[in-house]
Amino acid sequence: MNRKNGITVCIIAIIAVVLIYAQSGISFGDPVYQDMDQYFLLNGQVQTGGNNICTDVVFDFRAFDTLGEATVLFTAVMGVIVIFRRLMKGEEYEAE
Amino acid sequence: MILLFPEPFEICVLVLAVLILVALYRLVAGPTSPDRVVALDAINTLVVGIMFALGVIFRENIFVDVAILYAVLSFIGTIYYAWYIGGRYT
Amino acid sequence: MIEVLQIIILIGLLLTAILAVLQTDLLHAAVTLGAFSFLLALEFYILQAPDVAIAEAGIGAALTTAIFIFAIRAVGRKEVTS
Amino acid sequence: MKQSNIVRITADIMFPFIMIFGAYVVLHGHLTPGGGFQGGAVMASGVVLLLIAHCDKDIKTLIPTQILKNVETFGLLLFGLSALAAVILGSGFFTNWLVNTGLLFGTPVEYGPNPGYLNTGGVIPVMNIAVGLEVLAALSVIAVIMFRSTEPDCGGEEQ
Numbered sequence: 001m002n003r004k005n006g007i008t009v010c011i012i013a014i015i016a017v018v019l020i021y022a023q024s025g026i027s028f029g030d031p032v033y034q035d036m037d038q039y040f041l042l043n044g045q046v047q048t049g050g051n052n053i054c055t056d057v058v059f060d061f062r063a064f065d066t067l068g069e070a071t072v073l074f075t076a077v078m079g080v081i082v083i084f085r086r087l088m089k090g091e092e093y094e095a096e
Numbered sequence: 097m098i099l100l101f102p103e104p105f106e107i108c109v110l111v112l113a114v115l116i117l118v119a120l121y122r123l124v125a126g127p128t129s130p131d132r133v134v135a136l137d138a139i140n141t142l143v144v145g146i147m148f149a150l151g152v153i154f155r156e157n158i159f160v161d162v163a164i165l166y167a168v169l170s171f172i173g174t175i176y177y178a179w180y181i182g183g184r185y186t
Numbered sequence: 187m188i189e190v191l192q193i194i195i196l197i198g199l200l201l202t203a204i205l206a207v208l209q210t211d212l213l214h215a216a217v218t219l220g221a222f223s224f225l226l227a228l229e230f231y232i233l234q235a236p237d238v239a240i241a242e243a244g245i246g247a248a249l250t251t252a253i254f255i256f257a258i259r260a261v262g263r264k265e266v267t268s
Numbered sequence: 269m270k271q272s273n274i275v276r277i278t279a280d281i282m283f284p285f286i287m288i289f290g291a292y293v294v295l296h297g298h299l300t301p302g303g304g305f306q307g308g309a310v311m312a313s314g315v316v317l318l319l320i321a322h323c324d325k326d327i328k329t330l331i332p333t334q335i336l337k338n339v340e341t342f343g344l345l346l347f348g349l350s351a352l353a354a355v356i357l358g359s360g361f362f363t364n365w366l367v368n369t370g371l372l373f374g375t376p377v378e379y380g381p382n383p384g385y386l387n388t389g390g391v392i393p394v395m396n397i398a399v400g401l402e403v404l405a406a407l408s409v410i411a412v413i414m415f416r417s418t419e420p421d422c423g424g425e426e427q
Contacts, residue, residue: 012204049367049377050298050392051384054237058303059392063351063362066395069305070344070402077340077406080413087417106187113194116225120198123221124205132217140247143224147231154234158300161293162236165243165310166227168286172317173220173251175275179320180213180255236301240293244309252316252411260418 109149116142133177140170192232198225210265216254223247271321279321286314294400298389304396308403315408319415331412336405343402350394366390 031037040057048056058066116139123135147163202222209215223246230239293300294307315331322330354363367390368376375387 016200045377046379047367048364048392049373049375049388049390051377051382051388052237052298052300052303054301055298055303055392055396059395060362060364060390063395066399067347067351070347070399073403073406074340074344077337077409080410084413084417109191110187113191116198117194120201120221123218124201129211129213129217132214136217136220139221139224143228146228150231159231159236161300161302162231162239162243165240165289165293166224166247168282168289169243169247169310169313170224171278171282172248172313175317176251176255176320177213177217179271180259237303237306240302240306241309244306244313248313248316249309249407249411252320253414256411256414256418 105149105152109146109153112142112146112149116146129181133174133181136177137170137174140166140174144170188232192229195225195229195232199229212258212263212265216251216258219254220246220251223250271323276321279317283314283318286317287311290314290400290404294396295393296386297396298392299384299386304399305403307396308400309407311400311404312407312411315404316411319411323415328416331408333409333412336409336412340402340405340409343398343400343405346398347395347402350391350398354391364390364392366394 040053040061044053044056044061045051048060050056050060119135119138119142123132123139126132126135144163144167147166148160151157151159151163199222202218202225206215206218206222209218223242227239227242227246230236230242290307290311292307293302293310294304297303297307319331351362354365355361357365359365366372366374367388368374369390373387373389373391373393375385377384377388
């Protein structure tokens with residue numbers, strides 16, 4: 001058990017050192033490719049009519065992602081109902 | 097960018113952050129379950145305080161909405177833990 | 187000032203994330219994961235992303251806690267180790 | 269197991285405020301931080317609070333599951349139809365066909381940082397309301413079904 005904890009601490013330390021070294025050369029908040037960012041910030045408010053740029057991107061420019069997210073949520077509810085249907089008391093199960 | 101406002105609110109934020117570390121020690125090393133739940137509730141309240149103070153420092157009045165939301169919703173998690181512990185030990 | 191605050195919050199994030207994995211009592215793991223969720227939302231707030239902070243608040247503070255408590259009441263509290 | 273009076277009365281007082289705050293987050297999704305998913309999650313948290321505070325009563329009459337399933341289907345259908353209406357009106361799928369027309373949610377905005385009006389945004393507030401209804405119903409259904417299946421008599425077996 002003690003040896004296992006030592007191995008865990010060593011792995012975490014190695015990952016931390018690698019991540020700190022990797023982020024040391026990147027300036028925060030200044031990505032390399034930022035063409036679409038500037039387009040959204042300059043034209044998004046006029047084209048979509050919303051002041052919150054995040055909501056504009058999610059519901060107008062990238063609305064297909066939101067459709068997929070809604071479908072995933074619907075599928076999750078169907079899976080929960082199918083799994084837990086037999087564990088419930090059975091009144092709702094008999095009515096269908 | 098951040099240093100627009102004079103000192104007192106920044107000192108307030110730093111003191112609250114150090115208090116979060118103190119509460120985290122009790123959450124990590126607490127002997128019993130109620131210790132950990134009370135430490136979690138203390139962390140929730142301290143996070144709400146930090147959010148209000150940072151809303152003053154950032155000078156954004158819409159950031160206060162997030163803090164109000166936290167103050168409302170942290171009650172629900174605490175009440176669930178209390179329900180489980182109370183149902184088990186009484 | 188903001189760098190010191192971020193260092194404190196990241197230390198707390200790393201500590202709670204490791205401890206949530208290493209716990210054997212499932213209720214203690216759930217409590218530690220709740221603290222991780224709150225500190226993560228505070229980090230999002232400091233990075234000026236209030237949309238993600240609100241989503242993390244709604245999901246992590248109330249709903250995840252409720253579902254974890256339902257599951258712990260159903261399957262028992264102590265983790266069985268072989 | 270009956271909850272204490274403090275929990276029940278506090279939940280009764282806080283439940284309308286949580287729902288109003290969630291509706292505010294949904295309706296102002298294009299002006300302030302938030303949106304459909306976040307507001308729906310907040311309103312579902314209110315339903316979860318009501319679930320634990322009144323667990324001694326009958327859950328099926330307090331929070332009917334069938335109505336929540338219908339609300340979820342209605343939200344998903346509203347989301348799809350508001351996107352299909354753009355195809356009917358002669359443009360692409362998911363085109364913002366209500367913006368800058370002067371109709372409902374059609375007032376133009378001026379460029380630059382401003383607080384904004386509620387009547388702008390085109391089809392974005394409609395999609396916010398649809399996604400908010402869907403997320404509210406979906407998360408509530410998951411919580412209610414897990415509660416009813418794991419705790420049939422509301423957890424009173426220890427006493």
